[in-house]
Amino acid sequence: MPEPFKNFFNIPLIEKMGALLCNAYPAFDQDKFIALASADFENLELKQRSNQIRDALVATLPNTIDVSGPILIQTLGSQAPIDGGTTQEQDSGLSGFAIMPMADFVAQVGLNNPTTSFDVLEELTKRFSAEFAVRPFIIANQEGAMRQFAKWAKSKNAHVRRLASEGCRPLLPWGIRLQAFVQDPTPVLNILEKLKDDPEEYVRRSVANNLNDIAKNQPDLVAKIAKDWLKGATKNRERLVRHACRTLIKQGHQPTLEALGYQALDARFSDFEVQSDKVKLGEALVFQFVIENKSDKPQPIILDYAIHFMKANGTLAPKVFKLKTGTLKPHDVLKIKKTHMIKPITTRTFYPGSHKIEILANGKSLGSLPFILEI
Incomplete structure (x- = not known):
């Protein structure tokens, strides 16, 4: 120790x-x-x-x-x-x-x-x-x-x-x-x-x-x-x-x-899904999606995801996590699969119920999906 x-x-x-x-x-x-x-x-x-x-x-x-x-x-x-x-x-x-x-x-x-x-x-x-x-x-x-x-x-x-x-x-x-x-x-x-x-x-x-x-x-x-x-x-x-x-x-x-040079993306967002729409506290939320650069030019990208956690009053509050920073080559196809452990921590109180996972590119929302957190 x-x-x-x-x-x-x-x-x-x-x-x-x-x-x-x-x-x-x-x-x-x-x-x-x-x-x-x-x-x-x-x-x-x-x-x-x-x-x-x-x-x-x-x-x-x-x-x-x-x-x-x-x-x-x-x-x-x-x-x-x-x-x-x-x-x-x-x-x-x-x-x-x-x-x-x-x-x-x-x-x-x-x-x-x-x-x-x-x-x-x-x-x-x-x-x-x-x-x-x-x-x-x-x-x-x-x-x-x-x-x-x-x-x-x-x-x-x-x-x-x-x-x-x-x-x-x-x-x-x-x-x-x-x-x-x-x-x-x-x-x-x-x-x-x-x-x-x-x-x-x-x-x-x-x-x-x-x-x-x-x-x-x-x-x-x-x-x-x-x-x-x-x-x-x-x-x-x-x-x-x-x-x-x-x-x-x-x-x-x-x-x-x-x-910083990050503009709105000219890209297609597809195949967004969560592995399971129910996640138990202490287990992992697994999600995946695809982004395709539709432009003939390279595009700088900051890729994040936000988990909207339920608060005590039943409303949702987002917590943003980093995924990837780089450049999408012309017509590049980016396939992402991510595992996020949702485990007890001292800085957050978890509440059961409907939560949300959201994908962000250059600060803009590409889409979101709900999931249920079970305590």
Whole structure:
């Protein structure tokens, strides 16, 4: 059985943090820090452990970032590899997950001194990521924070450039929601524009994820950006745009699909059938169909299928799954057979009754068939 994720925070790490902090700041109460940080540790999950370590830092370090910031920096180990992992247990200094509570400490005690705090976070993010800790600074002073992000976007360090994008994602998972950027992402777009051709895939992937966040509330805006960015685009930028548009592609958002070169298909859809019109939970839905390119020209195609699951109120809600992306050659005939297991999962409650399978090509429905799910 794999090690629980929460065990990235453990007692040896706390003891190592305590020893390094004491070396950097002889007045540091190492015993108090270890006692506070490790209290009832086994019963805490990952974020709870991180927060408890942060609180122990607040209780034992000077409460001004001008003093505590340099102390934290003295404890740091080597920089993390670019997109190649974060934990470096053999490092004599601190890196990896140890940085998370340290960055949160900076956000808690340094909010009234962003200049020094940003300097400290810049060093911390090179060893893990300060993407969560920078968000309170955006909320407190958006204009000032985004000026700093613009500077980070020009950094020679890829970790810092990535922070400029990742830190201002409107809907960063597990991060504070940046509602102002949900409503108006213009300040974020100014940062992404600077980073869209970054030499590191690590940074470009963050740009794509940021745009994907924006797309969830501003789909037409992202479709326009995709169209603009694809003009004269390199292969790297093309991959970025496609990844940024993944949610809109699955939703069949027509302006986005058109920006990516996917038009309505000139094709014949036939022989669509399900192997059985009754499927038991835990078994497979098997379906098949044929698509024939009726054109003398090749046609780009994104082929998906949607299963319309019954909800508690008896209505159906679609969940889209990928089938195939490619190009139909002139008069090509594509025969598809797919097996989809419908098995219990923790993120969905299944209800018995009439469901539906639908085939989608370039965002357009080609046809649907009903089936009964038996529980």
